[in-house]
Amino acid sequence: TKGQVVMPAKSNSIDQRDYDRHLYKARHLIENFFAKLKQYRAIATRYDKLAQNFLSAIYLASTIIWLN
Structure with a gap:
């Protein structure tokens, strides 16, 4: 979905934002897969x-x- 925050803010950021943990976990898995594929x-x-x-x-x- 467009406009939805997927990544969390940095831990030292003043303005912490809400994010979808399930989408972030799925994004992490996909990024790791592409990193392995590029090997x-x-x-x-x-x-x-x-x-x-x-x-x-x-x-x-x-x-x-x-x-x-």
Whole structure:
């Protein structure tokens, strides 16, 4: 949803704001997944020229990450 605060304010900030903890947890998991996905060189540098082959590489790397 647009305009909704997802990240909490810094701990030393004077103006503390409310945020949705469930959305923040989901965002954290997604960011960690993309960080792990970028560790695969073929995906980070996009070796494949065809979109279908690139998507297949993403599926393969995602499966490996999920199994570990």
